[in-house]
Amino acid sequence: MKHSLALSTIVASAFASAIPANVQQHIQRRAANPQPVCSFEDHTFDDSNAWDRDNITPAIPKRDLGETTWNPPTNLITPLKEVWDHEISTYSNALGFKNYGYDQVMAAEGKINYCVRWEGSTKVTAEQRTEVKTAIRKQFNKWIAVLAGFEGFPYETVDVNVVGWAVNDASILEGDVSTIEVYTDKDADGIPQCAESCGRFFHQDGDYSGCKAGAARHYDQSLWLTPGFGGGAGGDWGQRVAQEYFMENINAENIHIVLHELGHTFALDDFYDWTPTGVTNFIMNAGSAMEITEFDAWMARDWWRNLKANRGW
Numbered sequence: 001m002k003h004s005l006a007l008s009t010i011v012a013s014a015f016a017s018a019i020p021a022n023v024q025q026h027i028q029r030r031a032a033n034p035q036p037v038c039s040f041e042d043h044t045f046d047d048s049n050a051w052d053r054d055n056i057t058p059a060i061p062k063r064d065l066g067e068t069t070w071n072p073p074t075n076l077i078t079p080l081k082e083v084w085d086h087e088i089s090t091y092s093n094a095l096g097f098k099n100y101g102y103d104q105v106m107a108a109e110g111k112i113n114y115c116v117r118w119e120g121s122t123k124v125t126a127e128q129r130t131e132v133k134t135a136i137r138k139q140f141n142k143w144i145a146v147l148a149g150f151e152g153f154p155y156e157t158v159d160v161n162v163v164g165w166a167v168n169d170a171s172i173l174e175g176d177v178s179t180i181e182v183y184t185d186k187d188a189d190g191i192p193q194c195a196e197s198c199g200r201f202f203h204q205d206g207d208y209s210g211c212k213a214g215a216a217r218h219y220d221q222s223l224w225l226t227p228g229f230g231g232g233a234g235g236d237w238g239q240r241v242a243q244e245y246f247m248e249n250i251n252a253e254n255i256h257i258v259l260h261e262l263g264h265t266f267a268l269d270d271f272y273d274w275t276p277t278g279v280t281n282f283i284m285n286a287g288s289a290m291e292i293t294e295f296d297a298w299m300a301r302d303w304w305r306n307l308k309a310n311r312g313w
């Protein structure tokens with residue numbers, strides 16, 4: 001991976017409704033340090049410099065996730081409490097924010113639609129588009145699998161589909177495009193994005209009446225594939241990784257940077273400045289694990305049980 005992009009703490013507040021295109025300049029991390037200065041409800045974690053792919057130690061795959069109520073393994077009780085307390089004290093409005101992955105899955109009743117933001121000029125075949133859909137569906141459902149059946153989480157799987165592709169030019173999409181919406185819209189920085197009128201990020205009230213493709217073809221998440229992108233970024237709007245990384249790993253069981261960024265979509269934090277007691281290798285500790293671990297699972301379960309109580313699900 002490239003490591004040339006410097007982490008900057010510059011925070012710009014322009015474009016009140018735009019997904020931050022340059023995360024180096026738009027750190028909307030919902031944490032106190034640095035304090036997010038933008039007023040809009042965005043949730044972005046910048047992992048630009050997070051990964052050294054030569055340095056990953058596979059996580060111990062042990063996962064005893066049969067518990068259906070809050071009863072984590074004894075050795076995880078303390079670190080889980082540390083993580084929760086840290087999140088509650090550092091996120092700007094931890095429980096008041098209402099666009100986490102959990103909110104989206106519940107609002108959409110177990111069906112999540114994606115827009116693929118395909119930057120650059122590399123052509124994409126219909127077969128590749130099918131592979132992209134299969135891959136993001138599989139990775140998304142790895143988080144769902146650790147929530148299924150826990151404290152009333154109602155879905156065994158989530159029906160993930162790609163409804164739209166956003167490209168610089170329609171000719172980039174080769175083959176049959178009859179099953180997708182093709183967008184050449186651009187964001188404020190000139191980067192392809194699907195129509196804002198169809199996006200959950202822009203319409204968190206669920207009103208997609210302005211979406212030409214129809215409300216059923218709205219999108220909840222963006223899978224943003226940028227040539228040469230360093231590391232990743234993730235948030236309530238979706239996940240951003242290098243286009244080459246995603247395509248090279250498209251058939252991998254665990255596309256670990258995507259799994260990490262999806263963890264942010266599901267409200268989980270980064271661990272660049274501290275690590276909880278007794279746990280070292282887990283997907284949200286960037287570069288320390290290749291798959292969702294038992295600790296990651298219980299961190300997500302903690303969010304679910306707390307949001308469930310807060311939202312009345």
Ligand SMILES: [Zn+2]
Pocket residue numbers: 045046047260261264269270286
């Ligand atoms: Zn991260």
